Amino acid sequence: MKHIPRKRFGQHFLADPAIIDAIVRAIDPQPGQAMVEIGPGLAALTQPLVERLGRLAVIELDRDLATRLRQHPQLEVIESDVLKVDFSQVQQAQTATETGAEKLRVCGNLPYNISTPILFHLLPFAPVIEDQHFMLQKEVIDRMVAAPATTDYGRLSVMLQWRYAMENVLFVPPTAFNPPPRVDSAVVRMLPRTDFAPLHVAAFSELVQVAFSQRRKLLRHSLGKWLQTQGFTGDFDLQRRAEEVPVDEYVALALVLMAP
Numbered sequence: 001m002k003h004i005p006r007k008r009f010g011q012h013f014l015a016d017p018a019i020i021d022a023i024v025r026a027i028d029p030q031p032g033q034a035m036v037e038i039g040p041g042l043a044a045l046t047q048p049l050v051e052r053l054g055r056l057a058v059i060e061l062d063r064d065l066a067t068r069l070r071q072h073p074q075l076e077v078i079e080s081d082v083l084k085v086d087f088s089q090v091q092q093a094q095t096a097t098e099t100g101a102e103k104l105r106v107c108g109n110l111p112y113n114i115s116t117p118i119l120f121h122l123l124p125f126a127p128v129i130e131d132q133h134f135m136l137q138k139e140v141i142d143r144m145v146a147a148p149a150t151t152d153y154g155r156l157s158v159m160l161q162w163r164y165a166m167e168n169v170l171f172v173p174p175t176a177f178n179p180p181p182r183v184d185s186a187v188v189r190m191l192p193r194t195d196f197a198p199l200h201v202a203a204f205s206e207l208v209q210v211a212f213s214q215r216r217k218l219l220r221h222s223l224g225k226w227l228q229t230q231g232f233t234g235d236f237d238l239q240r241r242a243e244e245v246p247v248d249e250y251v252a253l254a255l256v257l258m259a260p
Helices: 017-027 046-053 063-069 087-096 112-128 138-144 155-163 201-214 223-229 247-258
Strands: 034-038 056-060 075-079 104-109 129-137 164-172 185-192
Touching (some): 017 046, 017 164, 017 185, 034 046, 075 087, 112 155, 129 138, 129 164, 138 155, 138 164, 138 185, 155 201, 155 247, 201 247
Parallel strands (some): 034 056, 034 104, 056 075
Antiparallel strands (some): 164 185
């Protein structure tokens, strides 16, 4: 039975064999690795992945698609909203059945309407994740990998670059999907950093959100007032706009604020 893409799930299904092959080569799945795919859809990416891995866990919210996926004996289907999934539990379950696999590999064609919430949801699970490969709206990836003092540099850039080394690895045109989205897509590779400063994610997120809340104004109008409420008396140049401050300076400020 033909599946009709559902708008409320942001469904755009990959249908270009050359693009699918390029994505699989970028992910480079190996037998025995523990991997979970978010939003497998009609299994265009799932099939070549599981052929190389031997088995694969998938997270699918659409009940009809989950039922269809369960017919595949090598798939473990987690029928759930990805924003409610505990990836530590997924990692424990998947690595328990794969000898030699310690961490979880994560991939997927993320629904464009909730791609940013998914990225933030995954942040606390970075310690148990080997790498992440996601297809996203190209403009989102441009923001993820943006350098300071550029228009794309913002909260997403700072939060993710603190925790991951990231690379835009592949451009994906709208014609690669059915139905075609109205935007260009791309694939990003995200490697959890080992040299990151241990910060409380929620506290760091609040700091960065305040900083970029009035990005056209100098930081003294936004972050400066917030720092006063935090009792901050240290030295931080507030005569800049939020986009002019490198990631490491936001991290250093957060560490000072967290210090006892």
